[in-house]
Amino acid sequence: MKALLFPEPWVVKLIELDIPKPEPNQILAEMISVGICGSDVGIFEGDHWIIAHEPGGHGHETGAITVEVGKNLEGKINVGDHLARMGQGYAEYSTHVNVVGHGKDELTGGVPIVRNDLTMDEISFADAVGCAINCYERAELDKIEGEKKAIVIGLGPIGLILTKILLNNNIEVAASEPYHHKRDIAKKWGAKVFNPDEFSRATHGNYSVADEIKKNFGEAHAVFEMVGHNDTLLDAINIIKSGYRVIVFGAQKMQYIPYVNCRKKGVELVYPEAMVNSKADKDYWDDALDMIASKKLDLESLITKRITLEEAVDAFRYYDREKWIKIIVEPQKK
Numbered sequence: 001m002k003a004l005l006f007p008e009p010w011v012v013k014l015i016e017l018d019i020p021k022p023e024p025n026q027i028l029a030e031m032i033s034v035g036i037c038g039s040d041v042g043i044f045e046g047d048h049w050i051i052a053h054e055p056g057g058h059g060h061e062t063g064a065i066t067v068e069v070g071k072n073l074e075g076k077i078n079v080g081d082h083l084a085r086m087g088q089g090y091a092e093y094s095t096h097v098n099v100v101g102h103g104k105d106e107l108t109g110g111v112p113i114v115r116n117d118l119t120m121d122e123i124s125f126a127d128a129v130g131c132a133i134n135c136y137e138r139a140e141l142d143k144i145e146g147e148k149k150a151i152v153i154g155l156g157p158i159g160l161i162l163t164k165i166l167l168n169n170n171i172e173v174a175a176s177e178p179y180h181h182k183r184d185i186a187k188k189w190g191a192k193v194f195n196p197d198e199f200s201r202a203t204h205g206n207y208s209v210a211d212e213i214k215k216n217f218g219e220a221h222a223v224f225e226m227v228g229h230n231d232t233l234l235d236a237i238n239i240i241k242s243g244y245r246v247i248v249f250g251a252q253k254m255q256y257i258p259y260v261n262c263r264k265k266g267v268e269l270v271y272p273e274a275m276v277n278s279k280a281d282k283d284y285w286d287d288a289l290d291m292i293a294s295k296k297l298d299l300e301s302l303i304t305k306r307i308t309l310e311e312a313v314d315a316f317r318y319y320d321r322e323k324w325i326k327i328i329v330e331p332q333k334k
Contacts, residue, residue, distance in 0.1 A: 001054050002309050002331070003055040003091030004316075009046025012311060012316045017055055019093050019275040024207050027077050027097045027112065029066035031331040034089035035061030036315065037127065037154060042251065044316045046260060049253075056088030060098045061127050063120030064112070067093070076111065078226055081267055083112040084123045084289060089311065092331045098127075121328065122292045124160075129291055130275040130284035132162040133245050138272045138279065139222035141171060146212070148172065152191075154226035154250060157280035157302055157326050164226060164297050165193050174217040176209055176235070185301055192217055210235040228252040237261055245270050302326045308333045 014056050019193045022028040038057050042048030051057040066081040077083075092178035097112030115123060135158075141148050148171045153280040155177035163186050166173045173191040177183050183193040201281045221244050223236040230251030236246045237258060242265040247254070248255075249272055276283050291297065307315055312329045 001092035002310060004057055004059075004309060005055050006044055006052055006057050008053075010044065010317075012044060012056060012313050015055060020095045022068050022070045022095050024070045024072040026070045027066050027083075029061060029063050029075055029083055029086050029094055029112070030067045031086070031089050031092060031094060032151055033063035033124040034059055034329040034331065035124045035157075036312070036319075036327040036329060037061050037075075037130070039251070040090075041316065041319050043320075047253075048251070048285060049063060052088075054088060056091035056094055056096065058087070059089030059091070059094075060087050060260075061124045062086040062089035062094075062098075063118075063123035064089070064094070067119070073111065077114060081114045082116045082118060082120065082123060084115055084118075084126050084264065085110070085112045085285060090309065090329060090331070092309070095271055113285055113289065114294075117293055118289065120297055122304070124328065125157075125292060125297075125302075125315075125326075126285060126288045128157050129161055129297065129299075130288035131158050131249070132165055132278050133270075133284045133287055133291065134272045134275065135162050135226075135249050136169075137277060138167050138270050139224070139245055139247050140167070140332060141166075141222055144221050149174075149220040149222075151175070151213060151217070151220040151223045151236075152226060153177075153224065153232045155179075155186055158163055158249070159224070160302060160325070161299075162226070164189055165291075167191065174213055174220070176213065176228035176232075181323070182325060183203040185325075189298070202321075208235070210238045213239055215267055222247060225250050231254050234258065237265070237267055240265070240267055242266055244268065258265070276332060306330055306333070 001019045011295045012150050064083045064086045085098050088094045088096040097110040154177040175186045175191045176194045178197045187193045198207050219241040223240045245268040276304040302325045306328045
């Protein structure tokens, strides 16, 4: 079979190796739809804390089909089942299960989740949807009475899904995003959108997009920092209401936190894990899959294009954040 290998930063190779044989506590899955996650791009570029040098890479946004079942899992999972929670998906086949931070079966370790009511594309969005649900719940907006406002800074796939979840819960949303095609989707859904690139030193002096949001939308009960840059974190702290929460989901290794600003406003900074709510001691696999099944998220509009494993080599080398939202790799596609 073919698989991608990420041996070192800025290197990705298309290799051939034997199709793995499932052990008694494993299943063999055929990879059908695999979303390229920002964390995978970070792993490729070498600036992410996760290191993935095995065939198939990190590749956790997977929709897969069972093709062989180990003897200890017979009756639990059947050939033909649609599977969530598979990992190392940048390969034609995999026996790896994504269980980082999640519960395990006492007998067999991590097992996939069977969801035959969902398509492969839908299942591949489970990780992103779970992360968005986690961000939403950690903001604890349900504790606020009356009108609720939220601001999303950064409309990558998780930021867009989070925006849709907020809107579905009757929360007024503003979003800041430099790329128009992402703003257009959020605007179509009902969010008020702002372009941070419009506010340059030459045209606006020190008047920033944060000032514009505060003027035309107001401060919010929750601000979600989904970018991973220090300047957007500072903007988030600037536009949160006093005493409320900034949800920091964008990944960066070090941050500068303005102590005086946070102290005077009583800001709470919350750092959600990915699919796990450590405060509530729960993961979001089933919640995410159920939300996808509700058909309320418009996930299809986030798919920019579909590519083969061969094409994925250049997709990683020349990843275009400006034009792409979600790229689906189809390992079986020739």
